[in-house]
Amino acid sequence: MSGSDLLLDYLSRYFPILLFIGIALAFGVVTLLLSYLVQPKFPESEKLSPYECGSEPFSDARMPFPVRYYIFAMLFVIFDIEIIFLYPWAVVFDKIGLIGLVEMLVFIGLFVVAYVYAWRKGALEWD
Amino acid sequence: MTFNLTLSGSDLLLLLPEMVLTAWLCVVLTVDFVMPRLPKDRLAYLSVGGLGVVLATLVWFELEGITGTLFAHMFVVDRMALFFKIFIVGATLLVILVSMDYVRRFRFFRGEYYFLVLMSALGMMFMASANDLLSVFITLEFSTFGFYVLVAYLRDDVASNEAGLKFFILGVFAAGLLAYGISLVFGETGKLVFSDLARAEPTPGLIIGYLLIFAALGFKIGAVPFHSWIPDTYHGAPTPVTAFLSIAPKGAAFAILLRMLFVSLATLKPVWALLLVFASILSMTYGNIVAIAQRNIKRLLAYSGIAQIGNILIGLAAGTKMGSDAILFYLLTYLFSNLGAFAIVVAVGNLINSDEIEDYNGLNRRSPFMAFAMLVFLLSLAGVPPLAGFIGKLYIFLAAINEGLYTLIVVGLINIVISMYYYLVVVKKMYINEPADPSPLRISAPMKAVVYAGLAGTLVLGIYPQPFIDWVVAATLMFSNLPGPAASMPPAILPFGG
Amino acid sequence: MATLFFFYFAGIIVLTSILVVALRNPIYSALSLLIMFFHVAGLYVTLRAEFLAAVQVIVYAGAILVLYLFVVMLLNVKREDRYHPQFLLGTLLGLTLLTEGLLLVFRGTVPEQPASVPAATGATQAGSSVLPLVGNTETIGEVLFSTYLYPFEIASLILLVAMIGAIVLAKKDIGGREA
Numbered sequence: 188m189s190g191s192d193l194l195l196d197y198l199s200r201y202f203p204i205l206l207f208i209g210i211a212l213a214f215g216v217v218t219l220l221l222s223y224l225v226q227p228k229f230p231e232s233e234k235l236s237p238y239e240c241g242s243e244p245f246s247d248a249r250m251p252f253p254v255r256y257y258i259f260a261m262l263f264v265i266f267d268i269e270i271i272f273l274y275p276w277a278v279v280f281d282k283i284g285l286i287g288l289v290e291m292l293v294f295i296g297l298f299v300v301a302y303v304y305a306w307r308k309g310a311l312e313w314d
Numbered sequence: 315m316t317f318n319l320t321l322s323g324s325d326l327l328l329l330l331p332e333m334v335l336t337a338w339l340c341v342v343l344t345v346d347f348v349m350p351r352l353p354k355d356r357l358a359y360l361s362v363g364g365l366g367v368v369l370a371t372l373v374w375f376e377l378e379g380i381t382g383t384l385f386a387h388m389f390v391v392d393r394m395a396l397f398f399k400i401f402i403v404g405a406t407l408l409v410i411l412v413s414m415d416y417v418r419r420f421r422f423f424r425g426e427y428y429f430l431v432l433m434s435a436l437g438m439m440f441m442a443s444a445n446d447l448l449s450v451f452i453t454l455e456f457s458t459f460g461f462y463v464l465v466a467y468l469r470d471d472v473a474s475n476e477a478g479l480k481f482f483i484l485g486v487f488a489a490g491l492l493a494y495g496i497s498l499v500f501g502e503t504g505k506l507v508f509s510d511l512a513r514a515e516p517t518p519g520l521i522i523g524y525l526l527i528f529a530a531l532g533f534k535i536g537a538v539p540f541h542s543w544i545p546d547t548y549h550g551a552p553t554p555v556t557a558f559l560s561i562a563p564k565g566a567a568f569a570i571l572l573r574m575l576f577v578s579l580a581t582l583k584p585v586w587a588l589l590l591v592f593a594s595i596l597s598m599t600y601g602n603i604v605a606i607a608q609r610n611i612k613r614l615l616a617y618s619g620i621a622q623i624g625n626i627l628i629g630l631a632a633g634t635k636m637g638s639d640a641i642l643f644y645l646l647t648y649l650f651s652n653l654g655a656f657a658i659v660v661a662v663g664n665l666i667n668s669d670e671i672e673d674y675n676g677l678n679r680r681s682p683f684m685a686f687a688m689l690v691f692l693l694s695l696a697g698v699p700p701l702a703g704f705i706g707k708l709y710i711f712l713a714a715i716n717e718g719l720y721t722l723i724v725v726g727l728i729n730i731v732i733s734m735y736y737y738l739v740v741v742k743k744m745y746i747n748e749p750a751d752p753s754p755l756r757i758s759a760p761m762k763a764v765v766y767a768g769l770a771g772t773l774v775l776g777i778y779p780q781p782f783i784d785w786v787v788a789a790t791l792m793f794s795n796l797p798g799p800a801a802s803m804p805p806a807i808l809p810f811g812g
Numbered sequence: 813m814a815t816l817f818f819f820y821f822a823g824i825i826v827l828t829s830i831l832v833v834a835l836r837n838p839i840y841s842a843l844s845l846l847i848m849f850f851h852v853a854g855l856y857v858t859l860r861a862e863f864l865a866a867v868q869v870i871v872y873a874g875a876i877l878v879l880y881l882f883v884v885m886l887l888n889v890k891r892e893d894r895y896h897p898q899f900l901l902g903t904l905l906g907l908t909l910l911t912e913g914l915l916l917v918f919r920g921t922v923p924e925q926p927a928s929v930p931a932a933t934g935a936t937q938a939g940s941s942v943l944p945l946v947g948n949t950e951t952i953g954e955v956l957f958s959t960y961l962y963p964f965e966i967a968s969l970i971l972l973v974a975m976i977g978a979i980v981l982a983k984k985d986i987g988g989r990e991a
Contacts, residue, residue, distance in 0.1 A: 188832065194814045195813055201978050219850055228958055243907055252882075253888040254982060256882055257879070258983065260878055260879045265971050265978075267870065269876045272956075274953075275953030277955035278949045278950050279957070283953075290961060290965070291957075293968070294964065294965065294968045297340070297969060300340050304344075304975075309983075319961065336969070343976070388962050388963075430980075434977075448963055452967065453966060456969060459970060459973050460973055465979035518916040518919075524911060741899070742890075
């Protein structure tokens, strides 16, 4: 079998995912398209302006964004990467024996230090 | 594909300094948050103690001749790696002592400052042992992360934030160039270890890959045309961080450059020697000329640092073992003089809250000790005998003469003259001008210790450099088989130290 | 057929990357970036590195893009009204360098077969089976904890310093906890 055919055989296993993506796209696009085609189109500036319970809007809708969301997102990225490293370790756990366990314990140990630091310094408090 | 990992006790022994430092910095961090009421000076002394232990292990390695490679040649401990590790740990130790007074300026997160300094030192120690491109990338990024945070540490100061942002953006861009260069080199040769790369044939893709890697490493050392981050970063960062940044990463980056150029690119020497000649001429000339116009002492030292890197690149352009000896020795002299000068800048900055050269007027009246120390350090940076800088420059020029790089030497000599101008302007202001406020200035004990260490280093290296030259020559024995004239010029030619 | 997949993914990646820097609304840029990340994951799948594709989606599209959007909202970045004044000069320089690079690469000698890839993949046994003998995750796991243990442990140190650095730079006043 040639390389291209091998690749197609491999990729054919991912066909359900392609189907899934296609359906998700189609769902979104078709509903928007249908509603666009069916709706009556008489736009006026009053109708298009944002609704503010009767009064005129005087600024945009943005408020000062609390920085604690950002800290949590940052901590999430870092622990997410730790989880990513845990996956292949779990898959080959039986092959790598005791030394594999020790390696991962060292890895996680350093994260525990970081986690306890974040906890004690109040980075995990909501306010 | 089976799992095969062999790590014996003697292998792990090679990692002992790094493991000690990792454990110690976790202890420092833990002490910081477990005992928040502890005065932060204790943390500084704890860090210094840890660095002392690491230094002792490194010296023990050096004396016992413990060398070896680990992890399929990714991590190598040889004499040169030990030299650079001792260099970095020594620099970090002095920087921590210098920062002890400055840290009081931070309103919070004082303990983390020491942790981040130790982390950057750990990263740079790993850089000194990096023997393949993957570990070069990962250790370079690791050491720079600590600095990104340290440069922006003064969160309320606009200059510090600006410095941190500029450094970060340019640094990450350089990291991108490094990653792309490494991937091109790997794509062309399929190998990452430096000694394996030595046998590669120079296809255009490989050349472009190496050029990109040079760009990234040039960014790290601050050579022209990759120097644009240096003035603003040095100016805005907290002064002890500037001191640290001006010495240690340059040393670590030179470890990598030496290994890469002299091992994997040894056969392509005429190509990169020419590039380095240009980089050296540009760095020296640009750094010296722009330094003349500076009004702020930190920016002056930043541009003078660029010029000093230009000097060191002369040794790299020579491309012989003697060139590499000269680079290592010059870095040693640069460590003491530059750190000493920055120590004085930190001390004066702590006391009068200004870094403008105008405020150094009449420093001699206010503190003769500081003025004298600054005089010694600046003259050593300029290359005046019998100080360390003179021997360093002499060694580099000798290496260049052996290779016949006469243009480079002429430019170097002209630049020494130009640099003397701006160093002597500061000296003149300190000694001759009248101070605005003649009250005396006192400095604390740790700062005095650092200044004494700097003075000792500068004077000893200038007057009796022989043991250090022997150390440096032994450290680069791995380069003995480089193409070019004499493997190593006998140091008897030097008038000082026999 | 394989080249068709490659050109589709690569084309969309290039297009959306250009859109990221060319669009004026920062939220649109972030969404183009998201599309780019998915197509990079697709490229990984064509290279039979399914674990890497999953990591790409989870980490990049799932965490890093969220960070980007948080920053955009934090800084209240509005629509840009005009391009940077040196945009034309930058484009010209970039195109010149790109042309030089491409000329160098394609005029020079190109090796006949791809360079020896280290045997760590274990998956490209042409003609023997349809599916690779060991999946990408298992291969990465075996190699990560033996040959590449050193970068792995340094990665954990990098993440440690990143976490401490993030908290130091982003955390507000922590009140009376400091000595």
